[in-house]
Amino acid sequence: MPTCEVCQQPANQICGGCKLVYYCSRPHQKLGWREGHKFKCCAFKIQYSDTLGRHMVATRDIQQGEMIIKEKPAVIGPRITCPTVCLTCGKSLDPKEFHSNWDYYKCSKCNWPMCGPECEAAEVHKPECKAMTDRKYKCDIKYQGPNKVQAAYCVISPLRVLLMSTSNPLQYENIMHLESHLEDRINTPLYTILKANLVTFVVQVLGLPFDEETILKVASIFDTNSFDVRSPDGSRRLRAIYLTASMMDHSCKPNTKHIFLGDDFHMAVIATVPISKGDLITATYTQSLWGTLDRRKHLQTSKLFDCECERCKDPTELGTHLGNIYCSVCNNPFGPNTEWRGAMIVSTNPLDETAPWKCEKCEHFILSKQMVWGNNALKQDLQKLNKTIPNEFEEFIEKYSQTLHPTNHLVVQAKLALVQIYGNYKGHSLTELPNALLQRKLDLCHELLEIADKLEPGWSKFRGTLLLELQGAMTMKTKREFETGKFTKAAAQDELMESLTLLQEATNILRIEPSMKDTLELKITELTQLLDATAPET
Structure with a gap:
């Protein structure tokens, strides 16, 4: 029988957090927590290996939907370049919202744009403000029109870490022990600019006692370890370092998702699938919906490592064919090989970006640089489309239907845009959609859910959002068919119960998302009312 962690007597109450420690009573559980278990109670441990470096391993079985980590940022601040934002809360600033003189509210001491006096007085701004005012530095950012990108923000986040060396030396040391990859970045064009701007600002303008290597190391630690932080409404976008969460290894088919909670952007890491002990x-x-060429290029550029996960090794990307195109020889309508219609071009070695791409049936091949060029050209075409006009996306899909596989990542992104437009945008709401487009939305949701089940299975936000879109379209179709007499009350009830099952799963996935509470409650109310309206009379 297990024994109590405190008194070593027989115990049957297990710690609900780590599932590793037992207690004989509630008072001893509280005592054990105070005496140190709170610092050890977690479902994971940090390990090191030569291949993975530091990484996180489950110390017990973790349930789907379980919160593994909830962590506040060690440091948070603006991105390297961004539109004018408040240094404290990160909100994008527009003088029209705050003032009538076509300029921002400015900190009364350092002159940086802020929301107002409350953000000016916030603790996070005080150290940098003092460092600047001590040297009589004044920020010179002025309003130059909406969305004007400002390069001056590159100094703020690294400066906040450097100032911790005296205000919070333990936190400073913890951050400085993170991987930087500075040796790989030092001669890049970006770091040449940072040498001129960031180092000059810290050393010459502010007179702080740091050498060039330390300053650039801090910048590189941010680039290697920071998370892109966004508020639910999209009004704030920052970057932050989370010391524990940064230990998670990357995978292009992850077993967790993360969300940001509250105005202080606590990160919650949640298991999207069951995770076994030792995993x-x-x-x-x-981005999960990018093809392997784009994902690996992004990781090489931003995080400086080559991903060799299960998905990246597979030329078909776990059977999704996100990076594949049709073979122009086998799919030539006038060609001799009619039995090879549908044959695809796949990479001969997905882990080598220079490897040629070859038809899976015939000997036709394409050089890697041709694939990269074609992928980039079509990606630019897709990015030019108006995000509110569905016909442009439909035309893109049709235009490249003989070239791109139906689940090529560019087609998938176009289809996802259509799912979001149909049923949600003005002029295309569910009540306004003709039956043909309503069915189109249903078909697209089913297609994308098949991809989600392979790339982001379980309780991922991608799957949850698709389930919610599918449920809404199914409910509208049932309502129309009931009102036109195609469905009896019993048949309508059966269809609505299927919609309810989808809504329940979507709710399980999305209820923790800060922006989804009202939407989910409205969906549940609407579906409940429809179920009542179609209930057989008693």
Whole structure:
């Protein structure tokens, strides 16, 4: 029988957090927590290996939907370049919202744009403000029109870490022990600019006692370890370092998702699938709907490592074919090989960006640089489309239907845009959609859910959002068919119960998302009312 962690007597109450420690009573559990278990109670441990470096491993079985980590940022601040934002809360600033003189509210001491007096007085701004005012430095950012990108913000986040060396030396040391990869970045064009701007600002303008290597190391630690932080409404976008979460290994098919909670941007890491004891706990540092060429290029550039996960090794990307195109020889309508219609071009070695791409049936091949060029050209075409006009996305899909596989990542992104437009945008709401487009939305949701089940299975936000879109379209279709007499009350009830099952799963996935509470409650109310309206009379 297990024994109590405090008194070593027989115990049957297990710690709900780590599931590793037992207590004989509630008072001893509280005592054990105060005496140090709170610092050890977690479902993971940090390990080191030559291949992975520091990484996170589950110390017990972790349930789907379980919160593994909740962590406040060690440091948070603006991105390297961004539109004018408040240094304290990160809100994008527009003088029209705050003042009538076509300029921002400015900190009364250092002159940096802020929301107002409350943000000016915030603790996070005080150290940098003092460092600047002590040297009589005044920020000179002026309003130059909406969305004007400012390069001056590159100094703020690194400066906040450097100032911790005296205000919070323990936190400073913890951050400085993170991987930087400075040796790989030092001669890049970006770091040549940072040498001129960031180092000059810290050393010459502010007169702080740091050498060039330390300053650039801090910048590189940010680039290697920071998370892109966004508020639910999109009004704030920053970058932050989370000391524990940064230990998670990357995977292009992760077993966790993360969200940001509250105005102080606590990060919650949540298991999207069951994780077994001993398994790696993984996150993704790129976009799941990008093809392997784009994902690996992004990781090489931003995080300085070559991903060799299961998905990246597979030429078909776990059977999704996100990076594949049709073979122009086998799919030539006048060609001799009619039995090879649908044959695809796949990479001969996905882990080598210079490897040629070859048809899976015939001997036709394409050089890697041709694939990269074509991918980039079509990506630019996609990015030019108006995000509110569905016909442009439909035309893109049709235009490249003989070239791109139906689940090529560019087609998938176009289809996802259509799912978001149909049923949600003005002029295309569910009540306004003709039956043909309503069915189109249903078909697209089913297609994308098949991809989500392979790339982001379980309780991922991608799957949850698709389930919610599918449920809404199914409910509208049932409502129309009931009102036109195509469905009896019993048949409508059966269809609505299927919609309810989808809504329940979507709610399980999305209820922790800060911006989804009202939407989910409205969906549940609407579906409940429809179920009542179609209930058989008693």
